[in-house]
Amino acid sequence: MRKKIVFLTGAGVSAESGVPTFRDSGGLWEGYNVEDVASIEGWYRNPKLMLDFYTDRRRAMMSVEPNAAHRAIAKLEEKYDVVVVTQNVDDLHERGGSTNVIHLHGELAKVCSSRDKETCIKVLPYEIPLKMGDKADDGSQLRPYIVWFGEAVPNIQRALEEVASADIFVVVGTSMQVQPAASLIFASRAEQNYIIDPNTPREVGRLGVNIRVIQKKATEGMAELLEILMQP
């Protein structure tokens, strides 16, 4: 029987690919106040600003590549059942080779209806800008398929079930400041728990005693973990 490893990843896993994290930049995200560009109120207030902002984020995806941490996570599929629960909206886990990725906060590659977010979902190539007047099949304005503050997190139940059934649970590169994602750590019943982050989050103590902290960047920490987990 193959063991199951569940990863919970955040912005830190993509940092070495050149995607900026959220809270390492003094509260600003690419120069914007997070509430203005990442909340449903922001969308109601100024949809054009949101569309332009996400068009820029989508375009930025074309010049980034998965790093060694994404690839190491994918390599573990040779020996384990691996599920990646990610808060990231980039597709670097998939491009790094992971085949089972649950996106908690949506995906930059996709757009959806602004009337009913879980409908009319489709992939829009990164080079195509998202503009006012672009319509979903239900006639509403197309919007980014992103979970904004103030919105439900549809994949949280699936993620909870995966974490609760993990043999090995690994947290990589998240400050665990955003709920409900952060509470996933309390669902772990795994025999081995690891945290990889150069700045260990304070929530770490609550995971229990059988936790190993690898206080390193994602690429270095994942190289270390790969050695441990791929031992014959």
Ligand code: OAD
């Ligand atoms: P944060 O920016 O809050 O946290 C990034 C974490 O990555 C911190 O703990 C850093 O110490 C760590 N870090 C930085 N560089 C790293 C590296 N090279 N290797 C490993 N770790 C590194 O990002 P998240 O926790 O992902 O939500 O943020 C959670 C959510 O807040 C995001 O998904 C987003 C944001 O608002 C939405 O947009 C809904």
